[in-house]
Each structure stands twice: as C-alpha cells, then as structure tokens.
Amino acid sequence: MEEDNLITRAKAGDRSAMGELHELHARRVYTAVRRLVGNDQLAEDLSQEAWVRAFEKLELFRGEAAFGTWLYRLATNVALNHLRRSSKRSSVEAGANLPRITKAQDDVIVARHVLIQAIDQLPPGYRRVLVLHDVEGWTHQEIARSLSCSPGTSKSQLHKARARMRELMQPVSSSNDDMRDKASL
Amino acid sequence: MMTCAIKRVCRNFGERYRQMNQSASEHLTAEQISELLDEPRKDKEDWLHLETCEECRAEFERFSRIRMALSALPDLDPPADEWTAIEAKLDSKEPRINQSVLGFGWHAGRSRLIFGSRQLAVTVAVFVFAVGVFAGLQLPGPIGFFAENTLQPGLTAPVVQDKIALNEPTELESQRAPIQQAGTSAFEGAEFEPVRRYEGRSGLLVLRVTPRTAAAKLGLRSGDVVVDAGNLPTRQVPDLIQAINASQGSPFSVRWIRDGREMVKLWPSGEIRPKE
Incomplete structure (x- = not known):
C-alpha cells in the first residue's frame, strides 16, 4: 500500500512523506477540528497542533486501525481537549451573544452556509455534541466516553442543541413560514 | 392508608x-x-x-x-499555507546538535541547518542578511551559502507560489479552463459557483481552493463570496476574466465577503486595502 510506505518513511523522518500524508488527510483533519471549535483562526492553530502531535506520536501508530481513523481521532481529541480547557477558564457561553442569522438563502449551497453559521453560533457545549452526533456520526456511547459524561447527558445536550439550531435558523427579517421554506433546506 | x-x-x-x-x-x-x-x-x-x-x-x-x-456537510479546505506552518513547527521542535560558535548546527540526518539559542542575536542578524542575499543582493562567498540554507519556508513561499501559479498546471486545470484561457492567474486554483442575494449581493462563491496556487496566494478560501474584481461586479465566472483583461497587467483589487465581513486585496501584491 502506498500509504503504508509513506507512513514508514514518515516514521524515519522523511519530510516529503509527511507532506504527502498531509496532502492526503489535510481536509479531513481540518474539517473535524473546524466544525468542533467553530472558529477559523482557532481551527487553523489546532489543526496544525494535531498534525505536529501526529508526527511526534507516529511511532505509536501500529496499524491496527486505518491511519486516517487514527489521525481523525487524534485531531478530534486535540479539539475536544482545547474546548474542555477553555470551558474551565471561562463559563461564558461563547455563542450566547452573537448576532442571529439575518438572511434566508434560496440557493442550496448558500443555505449550507446558513447551516454552518448556525453551528458556529452554538454554545461550545451544544456544538461539540451536535457535531459529533449529527455531523460526524458518533453514537451517544462514543460521545459519552470521549466527554466523560453519561449517554443520557449526551442525548439531552443534543436535543437542546438541535432546538437552538432551529431557533438560530429563523431569520429575523422574514416571516416564519417564509423562512422555514427557505432555510430548512 | x-x-x-x-x-x-x-x-x-x-x-x-x-x-x-x-x-x-x-x-x-x-x-x-x-x-x-x-x-x-x-x-x-x-x-x-x-x-x-x-x-x-x-x-x-x-x-x-x-x-x-x-x-451531508462537505469537508473544508485548510489554509493554503498549512503545511508550511506545520513544517516550521516541526523544525522548531527538532533537537539541537553540533552547535557552532555562530549558533548554527548541522543536522546530519536531515541535510538542513538548524538554529541554536545562545547566540540568538547573531543568528537573527545573519538570517536577515541571508534574506537580503536571497532577494537579489548576490553577495559572494560563504555568506551566499548561509543565505541559501537558512531561509525559512515561509519566506521563500511567495517566489515558489508565483512559479507554480504562473507556470505549472494543477490537477484542477480542466475544470477551470475559462480562467486559464485569460492568460493571467489571479484566480487560478479556485472553483466558483454563482450565488444570488448573498448578504444582499450577488457574487461568486468559492467552492474550493487548491493549496499553493494563485488563488490561495491571494487569500481566497472556500466559502468566500467574490463580489467584485477590478471594481467590476462578479456575477458569473466570465466576469473574472473580464476584470483580468480590463486590468491590462496592472494591479487590480479583488473584493470578497467572508463570514459577513468584507475583505479587499490587491493582486498580485496581496496588499490589504482599506474598505472603500
């Protein structure tokens, strides 16, 4: 396998092999981190941190899982650890005072942007559960293990997050019915 | 009871x-x-x-x-210079060995000069001098040698990116044929989709930006909406070509919306212009 060869070379310190591995998985890593943290600048820093950590720990990768899966889990952990640390530093919900989306979009791709904006505006606690469950497809058991909470807490957070999403996707400038048709994809 | x-x-x-x-x-x-x-x-x-x-x-x-x-949300593009930044971080974490009086050492396994810390001032001075040499001062002898070997990737990036953007086709070339035909490459490396009524304006939504291309150098990212180029509104992809042609090789501005904020940059310098 080409990727196995790249991993072997990267373990030996071959920078071009590392670059090729990055090229192969950069989007997946960045996307996972970006969705969880809801912020471009922070996502850029954490994505880089995840890659540096991955190359530092590459010796520990034994090939039991696919490299992409291992890397994805590592990147997710970097993002979740950051969220955990930042929530300890401040109990203020980052999304609480952000402006609501003001425009309904009738283009499917732009509607997708409305959705992404709404995710970014969620409080971090809601966002991480919604992203892990509804976007990344984790089960409540997996989320509970990762966040050190009970599956019941994960479910409860998810329902609250979806309700908040629905609320955020109601543009203030148009009537409810009009918005529902346009923004709900 | x-x-x-x-x-x-x-x-x-x-x-x-x-x-x-x-x-x-x-x-x-x-x-x-x-x-x-x-x-x-x-x-x-x-x-x-x-x-x-x-x-x-x-x-x-x-x-x-x-x-x-x-x-069904699609994956996102990382910043075009992500790998450069990662390499710089990896470099900064490598062990220092064989430090010389000048504060440089030679990493035998990786064929690259690394920095020491004790003579940081000397290192910085030589580093700045080396950048000058690389930029065209053409100083002779060992100074030229140090210059060539101590430049950080981030500093060489503009030159390298220009070469790639102007001379080397990318894997997306066939999908961007109209833009390639214009003979100039300000938007080369990006895929666009016309959108209407985005933040009250029409424009071209950037679907994807290939790293290390002209569009990446300009600063475009997926999700941006380009609303004008060279002060001409951009509603369709041919509008970009028209803007490039109208510039006749002179620098021109590109304006786009990102997360509700308007951004303006000059091509090819990348200079950020104040919002007009």
Whole structure:
C-alpha cells in the first residue's frame, strides 16, 4: 500500500512523506477540528497542533486501525481537549451573544452556509455534541466516553442543541413560514 | 392508608387529564421533536400528537431536513499555507546538535541547518542578511551559502507560489479552463459557483481552493463570496476574466465577503486595502 510506505518513511523522518500524508488527510483533519471549535483562526492553530502531535506520536501508530481513523481521532481529541480547557477558564457561553442569522438563502449551497453559521453560533457545549452526533456520526456511547459524561447527558445536550439550531435558523427579517421554506433546506 | 390510596388515584387521574388537555391544545417543544427524530416510538403520547397536529408534523419535517443536511456537510479546505506552518513547527521542535560558535548546527540526518539559542542575536542578524542575499543582493562567498540554507519556508513561499501559479498546471486545470484561457492567474486554483442575494449581493462563491496556487496566494478560501474584481461586479465566472483583461497587467483589487465581513486585496501584491 502506498500509504503504508509513506507512513514508514514518515516514521524515519522523511519530510516529503509527511507532506504527502498531509496532502492526503489535510481536509479531513481540518474539517473535524473546524466544525468542533467553530472558529477559523482557532481551527487553523489546532489543526496544525494535531498534525505536529501526529508526527511526534507516529511511532505509536501500529496499524491496527486505518491511519486516517487514527489521525481523525487524534485531531478530534486535540479539539475536544482545547474546548474542555477553555470551558474551565471561562463559563461564558461563547455563542450566547452573537448576532442571529439575518438572511434566508434560496440557493442550496448558500443555505449550507446558513447551516454552518448556525453551528458556529452554538454554545461550545451544544456544538461539540451536535457535531459529533449529527455531523460526524458518533453514537451517544462514543460521545459519552470521549466527554466523560453519561449517554443520557449526551442525548439531552443534543436535543437542546438541535432546538437552538432551529431557533438560530429563523431569520429575523422574514416571516416564519417564509423562512422555514427557505432555510430548512 | 385508605386516604393515601384515594389521594394517589386522584393525583394520577389529574396528571392524566392534564396531559390529555396539553396534547390537544399545545404543540410539542423543539426538544420533544428532536427526541422523536432519534427514537420515533419512544413516547407514545408525543407520537400520537405528532400524527394529529399538522403544525408539529411540519416542524418535525424541518428538523429532519436539517439533520440530513448536517450529515451531508462537505469537508473544508485548510489554509493554503498549512503545511508550511506545520513544517516550521516541526523544525522548531527538532533537537539541537553540533552547535557552532555562530549558533548554527548541522543536522546530519536531515541535510538542513538548524538554529541554536545562545547566540540568538547573531543568528537573527545573519538570517536577515541571508534574506537580503536571497532577494537579489548576490553577495559572494560563504555568506551566499548561509543565505541559501537558512531561509525559512515561509519566506521563500511567495517566489515558489508565483512559479507554480504562473507556470505549472494543477490537477484542477480542466475544470477551470475559462480562467486559464485569460492568460493571467489571479484566480487560478479556485472553483466558483454563482450565488444570488448573498448578504444582499450577488457574487461568486468559492467552492474550493487548491493549496499553493494563485488563488490561495491571494487569500481566497472556500466559502468566500467574490463580489467584485477590478471594481467590476462578479456575477458569473466570465466576469473574472473580464476584470483580468480590463486590468491590462496592472494591479487590480479583488473584493470578497467572508463570514459577513468584507475583505479587499490587491493582486498580485496581496496588499490589504482599506474598505472603500
């Protein structure tokens, strides 16, 4: 396998092999981190941190899982650890005072942007559960293990997050019915 | 004991009556609808309400569509210079060995000069001098040698990116044929989709930016909406070509919207212009 060869070379310190591995998985890593943290600048820093950590720990990768899966889990952990640390530093919900989306979009791709904006505006606690469950497809058991909470807490957070999403996707400038048709994809 | 039993029956009956009344007159909450999405038959009363209440059923459908859209979100492009930044971080974490008087050492396994810390001032001075040499001062001898070997990737990037953008085709070349034909490469490396009424304006939504291309150098990212180039509105891809042609090789501005904020940059310098 080409990727196995790249991993072997990267373990030996071959920078071009590392670059090729990055090229192969950069989007997946960045996307996972970006969705969880809801912020471009922070996502850029954490994505880089995840890659540096991955190359530092590459010796520990034994090939039991696919490299992409291992890397994805590592990147997710970097993002979740950051969220955990930042929530300890401040109990203020980052999304609480952000402006609501003001425009309904009738283009499917732009509607997708409305959705992404709404995710970014969620409080971090809601966002991480919604992203892990509804976007990344984790089960409540997996989320509970990762966040050190009970599956019941994960479910409860998810329902609250979806309700908040629905609320955020109601543009203030148009009537409810009009918005529902346009923004709900 | 008898009294307690009667009270319990009355309380249960009252609760049941309240629930029946509620299901007939009130709608389900957003959280109740969300629960039904994952476990449709969990709460029989909520489900019965959903079957009889048109408004709640419509809301259930909307939740369902949002969830489907969430599961189908596309991957995002990382910044074009991510690998350069990662390499710089990897470099900064490598062990220092064989440090010389000047503060440089040679990493035997990787064929690269690395920095020491004790003579940081000397290192910085030589580094700045080396940048000057690389930029065209053409100083002779060992100074030229140091310059060539101590430059950081980030500093050489503009030159390298220019070469790639102007001379080397990329894998997306065929999809960007109209832009390539213009003979100039300000937007080379990006895919666009026309959008209407985005933040009240029409423009070209950037779907994807290939790293280390001209569009990446300009600073475009997926999700940006380019609204004008060279002070000409950009509603269709041919508008970009028109703007490039109209510039006749002179620098021109490109304006786009990112996260509701307007950004303006000059091509090819990348200079950020104040919002007009």
